[in-house]
Amino acid sequence: MKIVGYALYPMMILIVLWMWSRVRGMKLEEIVEKSADEHHEVNDIFAEHPRGGDWLQFESWQKESRHWVSCGEWCVQVKTTINTFTEHKKNGTKFACLTAYGYCEAHVASGAGVELLLVGDSLGMVIQGHDSSLPVTIEDVAYHVRCVRRGNQGALLMADLPFMSYYSEHTTLKNAAVLMREGAQAVKLEGGAWLANSTRLLVERGVPVCAHMGLTPQSVNHLGGYRVQGRDPVKAQTMIDEALVLQESGASFILLECIPVSLGKAITEKLDVPVIGIGAGPHTDGQIMVLHDLLGLYPGKPAKFVKNFLASNSSVHAAIQNYVSDIKNEIFPAPEQCYAWFRKNNLDCGIWR
Numbered sequence: 001m002k003i004v005g006y007a008l009y010p011m012m013i014l015i016v017l018w019m020w021s022r023v024r025g026m027k028l029e030e031i032v033e034k035s036a037d038e039h040h041e042v043n044d045i046f047a048e049h050p051r052g053g054d055w056l057q058f059e060s061w062q063k064e065s066r067h068w069v070s071c072g073e074w075c076v077q078v079k080t081t082i083n084t085f086t087e088h089k090k091n092g093t094k095f096a097c098l099t100a101y102g103y104c105e106a107h108v109a110s111g112a113g114v115e116l117l118l119v120g121d122s123l124g125m126v127i128q129g130h131d132s133s134l135p136v137t138i139e140d141v142a143y144h145v146r147c148v149r150r151g152n153q154g155a156l157l158m159a160d161l162p163f164m165s166y167y168s169e170h171t172t173l174k175n176a177a178v179l180m181r182e183g184a185q186a187v188k189l190e191g192g193a194w195l196a197n198s199t200r201l202l203v204e205r206g207v208p209v210c211a212h213m214g215l216t217p218q219s220v221n222h223l224g225g226y227r228v229q230g231r232d233p234v235k236a237q238t239m240i241d242e243a244l245v246l247q248e249s250g251a252s253f254i255l256l257e258c259i260p261v262s263l264g265k266a267i268t269e270k271l272d273v274p275v276i277g278i279g280a281g282p283h284t285d286g287q288i289m290v291l292h293d294l295l296g297l298y299p300g301k302p303a304k305f306v307k308n309f310l311a312s313n314s315s316v317h318a319a320i321q322n323y324v325s326d327i328k329n330e331i332f333p334a335p336e337q338c339y340a341w342f343r344k345n346n347l348d349c350g351i352w353r
Contacts, residue, residue: 088286089285097276110152112317157186158187158210163218196249208253228279296311
């Protein structure tokens with residue numbers, strides 16, 4: 001009986017396909033050929049993106065997002081991975097990153113083409129209303145990672161390790177584990193070569209790392225304010241050397257903040273890993289902004305590297321799409337959002353968020 005049952009399966013499938021073809025007005029051969037093509041197309045998608053994706057009914061809005069690839073009436077959600085950014089670096093294509101703190105903004109941003117979402121400790125300023133990011137705790141970041149994860153449509157989700165949450169190797173590993181369990185796919189730490197050992201330990205345990213250099217807001221009291229970094233030739237060379245050390249230790253990204261254009265260019269060219277910039281000039285591999293700055297929501301004078309994209313667009317979605325497009329077409333950042341090598345003083349970074 002089992003043999004007979006197995007023999008009937010192909011016949012039943014052909015009958016169903018034939019009935020469907022009658023409804024759709026298509027020949028059976030066309031349906032079989034179309035199904036085979038879509039099968040190979042989907043296999044190619046999964047081969048290119050090993051993490052795979054989730055099948056969902058195709059909707060028109062998904063055509064606008066790079067995270068959705070259509071296959072007939074269905075589509076697959078492609079998840080961005082570390083390899084995506086390695087390919088960007090290799091091919092010389094720019095990519096857009098953005099901070100996110102909640103479900104809705106994560107959904108809109110990832111749907112508009114943002115490839116990396118950062119749950120930043122900047123939430124202490126733009127969400128909690130503090131004058132710096134220092135009061136933010138690991139519990140705060142973990143909560144927002146959960147919110148962003150639910151709205152994310154395939155962007156890589158990175159989270160900040162907040163102030164004093166990585167002061168020792170044990171603490172670093174413990175707190176990174178908290179964020180990864182909540183849905184983060186990489187963690188960001190602020191500092192230079194002294195992070196090398198922590199970076200190596202995290203990477204050995206499967207945690208991708210982004211090292212944040214230049215203006216490091218968690219060190220604002222030590223730096224004496226939000227100042228442009230790396231204008232002194234000796235300090236600039238130190239930053240280049242330390243970036244190489246962190247790359248050697250296994251960092252997947254280097255993020256440069258508030259440094260001269262030429263230094264951002266030099267570091268980007270020296271490194272094999274992707275470099276993300278914020279106020280670091282147009283030559284970095286990717287750019288990042290704080291969402292509230294991009295939308296002109298934060299009160300007070302914005303930093304020099306900030307551009308309000310909502311001012312020239314009719315919706316939040318359109319503003320973020322404009323931001324992504326300007327980065328990919330190398331329109332943003334423009335010269336007016338960049339820092340020169342020399343100036344009479346370094347107090348021109350403005351208010352950082």
